Amino acid sequence: MQASLRHRDAETTPCPAVDKWQALRSLSAAREIYGLSDRDLAVLQALISFHPETRLDPSAGAPVVYPSNASICERLNGMPCSTMRRHLGHLVAAGILLRRDSPNGKRYARRLAGTKVAYGFDLTPLAHRFAEFQDAAERLKARNDRLRHLREIVSLMRRDLAALAEFGAMEHPDAASWDAFDDLARLTARTLRRKLDEDKLTAIQATLTDALTTAQQALELVKTPNLSSSDDRIEQHHQSSEKDSFESEHGCESAKANTTPGQNKELGVAEASANASATVVPLPETRTPPLRMVLSVCGELQSYSPDPIRGWPDLIAAAERLYPMAGISPDCWEDAVGVMGREQAAIVLAAMLERFTEIRSPGAYLRHLARMASEGRFSSGPMLAALTRRAA
Secondary structure (H helix, E strand, C coil): CHHHHHHHHHHHCCCCCEEHHHHHHHHHHCHHHHCCCHHHHHHHHHHHHCCCCCEECHHHCCCEECCCHHHHHHHCCCCCHHHHHHHHHHHHHCCCCEEECCCCCCCEEEEECCEEEEEEEECHHHHHCHHHHHHHHHHHHHHHHHHHHHHHHHHHHHHHHHHHHHHHHHHCCCCCCHHHHHHHHHHHHHHCCCCCCHHHHHHHHHHHHHHHHHHHHHHHHCCCCCCCCCHHHHHHHHCCCCCCCCCCHHHCHHHHHCCCHHHHHHHHHHHHHHHHCCCCCCCCCCCCCCHHHHHHHCCHHHHCCCCCCCCHHHHHHHHHHHCCCCCCCHHHHHHHHHHHCHHHHHHHHHHHHHCHHHCCCHHHHHHHHHHHHHCCCCCHHHHHHHHHHHHC
């Protein structure tokens, strides 16, 4: 009944001429809404190719094509006739084509009193429903964009939960049920392999949001120095009444010994500012966070590496290339490596990149963290946890 109403509207409603190939492209983009397959559209494309004009203009007469079954199958690269007829039936049922049957059921055209009369398939619905096809294609594109964006959010949340679970199990095994969080992250990764609708993705997002909130609250016991401080505390680190000549080369102990009294005073101001802005908790030992967590939280370092970072040697090599560009002198870097170790120093540099615009003097800041590490009061784990909470 609905198909017949659509057919009647296509015959009576006036419409402007449209490009037949543009109409086919719009319908192809919205084919999911109309329940059409790619082979249905291939048959429609073959039929459209029999129309001699590029534009479909119903006002100049119904655009009817009347090829034989053999001709259609030939243009479909030898598709079986029974298969072709089945797809034609789908197009007619969807109201994309109209059948113009002759008295004997054949497809042909003849002229009667100077007027052409054709029997076959009428392409008029493509012109009349062109605006509808365009609107449906836009709606489908908007829905797919929402699904893709929601899927990306869920994927990132799953990754963050897995990293938090791994970090929490290593640093604070009794703070929460980290195994349950890890299981949830793994099950979510398995579920995301399937094609999910918007409702299912929204439900997964709500579950991950609750899990991340619980995990982050469990990690609130860990305080981190400076990188987790507020903007006003960072501004304390920015303040200096002297010229900022210590920001790169003069930020290290070796350079400090060779500076003028004014420069020594300036280094003391920076040192005091860094101490004032740091909130530290004594740590019993220095542990190396999982590489997966480091890469998930500190994505900026990867953009400076020509090759993907797949292991600790790759991370260390990227940090070795980058620290001069960050304004850190070789002596300052080697001092930090000697105190922290190469892995920890590379992690600290990767974390610094995430808030690099807020650090006025990277050299002085790294020297300050190295001094804290030498006293057993610094670990890169809480720094990464703070960045994870900030990203969430």
